[in-house]
Amino acid sequence: MSRHRVVRNLDLDEELDAYDGDEYYEEDSGVSMGDGEQMREGLYKVKEVIGGDIPGVTDRAIEEALWRYYYDIEKSVRYLLSTFAPAMVHRQNSHVGADHHATKPKPKPKQKKTVEESRASDVGRASKKINALPSPPFSVSCSAFSASDFFQDSPWLNIPLHRRGEIVIESLYPRGGLMGGSSSSTGAPTSSIGSGKMSKLAALAAARKKQNEKTAGGTESVGRPQSSSVNLLSKLGQKSKGMFEAEAHPEQQTQVGNDRTNRAFDARKHIAKRRGILELKGPEPEPQPEVTALKAPVKAKDMRPEDMQAKPSSFAITMLGGILDGRTQQKGSMIDDTFKLPYVTEGFTNFNAFKGPSPDDIVTSAQKRSGKGAKGTKSGSKQGAEGKAAKQLETTISNLSVGDSPLRVKPKNLDVMGEYARANTKNAANFVVIGHVDAGKSTLMGRLLYDLKVVDERTIEKFRKEAGKIGKSSFALAWVLDQTSEERNRGVTIDVAINKFETEKTRFTILDAPGHRDFIPNMIAGASQADFAVLVIDASTGSFESGFQARGQTKEHALLVRSMGVQRIVIAVNKLDTADWSHERFLEIKQQTLAFLTTAGFRSENLSFTPCSGLTGDNVVRKAGDGLMPWYNGPTLIEQLENSEPIRRAVEKPLRMTVNDIFKGGAQNPLSVSGRIDSGSFQVGDSVVVMPSVEKAIIRGIEVDQEPSDWAVAGQNVVLHLSEIDPIHLKTGDVLCSSISPIKNIVSFTAKVLAFDHITPMHVDVHRGRLHVPGRITSLIAVLDKGNGSIIKKKPRLVPPGSLARVKIEVENAVPLEAPTRVILRASGETVAAGLLE
Numbered sequence: 144m145s146r147h148r149v150v151r152n153l154d155l156d157e158e159l160d161a162y163d164g165d166e167y168y169e170e171d172s173g174v175s176m177g178d179g180e181q182m183r184e185g186l187y188k189v190k191e192v193i194g195g196d197i198p199g200v201t202d203r204a205i206e207e208a209l210w211r212y213y214y215d216i217e218k219s220v221r222y223l224l225s226t227f228a229p230a231m232v233h234r235q236n237s238h239v240g241a242d243h244h245a246t247k248p249k250p251k252p253k254q255k256k257t258v259e260e261s262r263a264s265d266v267g268r269a270s271k272k273i274n275a276l277p278s279p280p281f282s283v284s285c286s287a288f289s290a291s292d293f294f295q296d297s298p299w300l301n302i303p304l305h306r307r308g309e310i311v312i313e314s315l316y317p318r319g320g321l322m323g324g325s326s327s328s329t330g331a332p333t334s335s336i337g338s339g340k341m342s343k344l345a346a347l348a349a350a351r352k353k354q355n356e357k358t359a360g361g362t363e364s365v366g367r368p369q370s371s372s373v374n375l376l377s378k379l380g381q382k383s384k385g386m387f388e389a390e391a392h393p394e395q396q397t398q399v400g401n402d403r404t405n406r407a408f409d410a411r412k413h414i415a416k417r418r419g420i421l422e423l424k425g426p427e428p429e430p431q432p433e434v435t436a437l438k439a440p441v442k443a444k445d446m447r448p449e450d451m452q453a454k455p456s457s458f459a460i461t462m463l464g465g466i467l468d469g470r471t472q473q474k475g476s477m478i479d480d481t482f483k484l485p486y487v488t489e490g491f492t493n494f495n496a497f498k499g500p501s502p503d504d505i506v507t508s509a510q511k512r513s514g515k516g517a518k519g520t521k522s523g524s525k526q527g528a529e530g531k532a533a534k535q536l537e538t539t540i541s542n543l544s545v546g547d548s549p550l551r552v553k554p555k556n557l558d559v560m561g562e563y564a565r566a567n568t569k570n571a572a573n574f575v576v577i578g579h580v581d582a583g584k585s586t587l588m589g590r591l592l593y594d595l596k597v598v599d600e601r602t603i604e605k606f607r608k609e610a611g612k613i614g615k616s617s618f619a620l621a622w623v624l625d626q627t628s629e630e631r632n633r634g635v636t637i638d639v640a641i642n643k644f645e646t647e648k649t650r651f652t653i654l655d656a657p658g659h660r661d662f663i664p665n666m667i668a669g670a671s672q673a674d675f676a677v678l679v680i681d682a683s684t685g686s687f688e689s690g691f692q693a694r695g696q697t698k699e700h701a702l703l704v705r706s707m708g709v710q711r712i713v714i715a716v717n718k719l720d721t722a723d724w725s726h727e728r729f730l731e732i733k734q735q736t737l738a739f740l741t742t743a744g745f746r747s748e749n750l751s752f753t754p755c756s757g758l759t760g761d762n763v764v765r766k767a768g769d770g771l772m773p774w775y776n777g778p779t780l781i782e783q784l785e786n787s788e789p790i791r792r793a794v795e796k797p798l799r800m801t802v803n804d805i806f807k808g809g810a811q812n813p814l815s816v817s818g819r820i821d822s823g824s825f826q827v828g829d830s831v832v833v834m835p836s837v838e839k840a841i842i843r844g845i846e847v848d849q850e851p852s853d854w855a856v857a858g859q860n861v862v863l864h865l866s867e868i869d870p871i872h873l874k875t876g877d878v879l880c881s882s883i884s885p886i887k888n889i890v891s892f893t894a895k896v897l898a899f900d901h902i903t904p905m906h907v908d909v910h911r912g913r914l915h916v917p918g919r920i921t922s923l924i925a926v927l928d929k930g931n932g933s934i935i936k937k938k939p940r941l942v943p944p945g946s947l948a949r950v951k952i953e954v955e956n957a958v959p960l961e962a963p964t965r966v967i968l969r970a971s972g973e974t975v976a977a978g979l980l981e
């Protein structure tokens with residue numbers, strides 16, 4: 144059996160063309176079968192009524208009439224008679240009325256009503272077809288037909304008189320009269336049909352017009368044949384036009400008003416007389432009560448001022464009461480009709496709201512007076528004291544200066560180094576948490592914060608519930624650091640999460656870096672601010688191995704932090720609970736990791752290994768549970784962290800601070816930046832230069848560890864509130880530096896880099912902390928000896944992974960970089976090299 148279905152081709156357009164409502168047209172004629180039938184019947188009936196002796200009433204004329212009136216016999220007959228035998232109309236009216244009932248014509252085809260116009264052109268086609276029809280068998284003479292006789296025995300004619308309705312047949316044409324346009328008074332041609340008797344009103348108007356013509360001496364417009372509608376329109380036009388033109392051309396108004404009635408003129412004259420101001424010289428515009436004053440054809444100077452201006456509204460009176468009073472009193476002079484508003488300057492109007500004492504001043508002076516007057520009495524002395532206090536307050540307020548910009552701050556000229564030495568601040572250390580994806584970094588840090596009581600029980604409980612709802616209850620501790628909804632839903636860290644905690648000796652800042660390879664740039668940004676690193680290794684079977692593979696992040700992260708100058712790593716052998724707290728597993732991991740890290744350039748004395756479980760909390764803050772690790776009696780993770788040597792800060796060097804984040808739009812502090820001070824120091828009121836934009840800014844506030852401070856030094860994480868700089872000149876990765884020795888913007892540099900992959904002259908992204916810029920390695924200068932840095936090979940064509948090389952790099956835009964900055968080179972989402980800018 145064939146798989147193909149038989150499909151009938153339907154041309155829908157054709158089908159629709161042939162269809163008109165519910166009928167199909169008869170072929171050739173273009174007239175539908177229904178129309179043809181009605182036309183035949185109508186022709187017969189019309190002929191029957193009017194007979195065949197009226198000249199001009201041919202079958203064609205009847206058909207056209209029928210077509211025009213949708214086969215309405217009565218209307219067709221009336222039309223034919225009025226056209227071809229007007230004299231018979233009156234006589235035929237009664238016949239047709241009767242005939243209308245007698246023939247009981249079919250109701251008009253409703254669907255045709257809306258297509259009258261289009262159908263008119265089809266009459267020819269219709270008549271062609273109808274002409275072929277046989278003529279009616281007989282013709283009835285109009286005079287021989289008596290409707291009353293015909294319907295003599297019709298029961299419905301025997302209606303009691305009081306119940307009979309009057310049949311009113313509408314005239315085909317509008318009757319003559321004022322509005323009909325047939326009145327001679329309007330000059331319109333008179334129609335023979337329907338020229339009714341002139342109404343009283345029309346007669347009156349005609350008489351007035353005649354009189355008007357006499358008065359005006361006959362002007363253009365008088366007697367000019369115009370249709371009433373044209374007259375009406377022109378009147379309307381003149382009315383509205385006059386309203387606007389009256390003031391500008393008062394003399395023209397008399398011309399425009401030539402066809403206006405004397406009655407209007409008289410009325411206006413009467414009004415003017417009563418007011419005693421107008422001397423009218425000719426016919427006036429029709430009375431316009433609202434705009435009478437505006438339309439007056441007299442010069443403004445001849446009028447009384449108060450008559451020329453409209454009465455103020457109640458709103459105006461409320462707003463400007465006093466001013467308006469004064470205004471109405473200025474009789475006999477032109478009044479400036481610009482209303483003066485309070486609180487505008489003297490130069491603009493005569494009114495000055497600040498001329499006199501303010502309401503507050505009035506109250507204060509009244510209080511003072513009452514204080515003085517009441518002297519000697521008990522309450523009077525109290526009021527006197529209040530008056531004194533008020534005076535003092537007044538003096539204080541008057542001494543206040545409003546000239547200074549509220550954002551400007553005065554330098555405090557502090558000895559920052561002396562302050563720093565005196566402050567004896569706690570050792571501060573930033574550490575970045577690195578490791579393969581899902582090694583348990585966030586959970587471990589969450590545990591640390593929880594056990595150190597930085598995060599309370601209730602919050603963790605809340606996270607547990609919320610994480611449980613989306614089936615990730617094991618992530619509750621990680622949620623302490625992973626705070627965005629995306630991170631929580633996906634169960635991965637995306638950006639560096641910053642948290643703080645304090646021990647007795649040290650203030651720690653945690654930089655929890657993402658483990659996923661897609662977010663390496665964020666990890667680089669975090670690592671750039673770190674003093675040391677915590678490398679988290681997943682001890683569970685297979686996970687440690689995958690993190691250690693060529694593309695595993697355990698290795699990549701370790702190499703990256705090394706390239707960025709991090710020398711110390713605390714290695715947390717995590718998830719040991721999944722390895723049954725096996726000593727062997729711990730040793731295996733330790734061995735392999737130590738071997739790798741030392742080859743990557745770390746010194747073994749800077750590496751420490753701690754077995755733990757972030758999930759259970761064993762050996763993180765508290766010692767491991769009884770019997771879990773009898774083989775281990777070393778420090779807990781927190782103890783390892785505390786063992787970190789105090790870091791020496793480059794406080795004496797010129798200021799450098801990389802912008803890590805920008806906050807805009809605060810009410811008190813419209814523009815703030817955060818970051819870690821790499822070197823130098825500053826204080827409130829200092830001016831700094833932002834690079835690469837080379838824009839100056841003023842430090843108007845400093846927060847160190849969320850506490851306001853007047854100064855800050857290298858190594859501290861700060862929030863700076865800036866002023867006098869447009870935010871468009873600031874972006875993350877920019878460098879704030881001292882204006883005396885600013886960092887330079889450069890477009891090319893040489894760097895000593897360790898290759899993670901094959902390096903050739905290629906496009907790379909250059910990363911330095913938050914700053915990253917597209918560029919390319921333009922030349923491979925030499926391959927270097929890893930031990931002593933001597934040249935092994937000049938101008939190599941390729942640098943293999945693991946080799947040290949000196950390369951030349953160019954960047955697309957000038958960026959603030961200087962030696963000995965550490966840079967990372969990445970291409971196609973992979974870190975290809977990292978090293979030191981020379």
Ligand SMILES: Nc1nc2c(ncn2[C@@H]2O[C@H](COP(=O)(O)OP(=O)(O)OP(=O)(O)O)[C@@H](O)[C@H]2O)c(=O)[nH]1
Pocket residue numbers: 578579580581582583584585586587617618621634635636656657658659717718719720721755756757758759
């Ligand atoms: N059994 C066990 N599971 C753990 C431990 N630490 C973390 N986990 C689980 O490991 C999974 C990943 O934990 P995270 O803390 O999100 O890992 P991460 O390294 O921060 O993940 P990324 O930042 O996305 O790379 C979660 O299901 C944790 O519950 C642990 O010590 N023992």
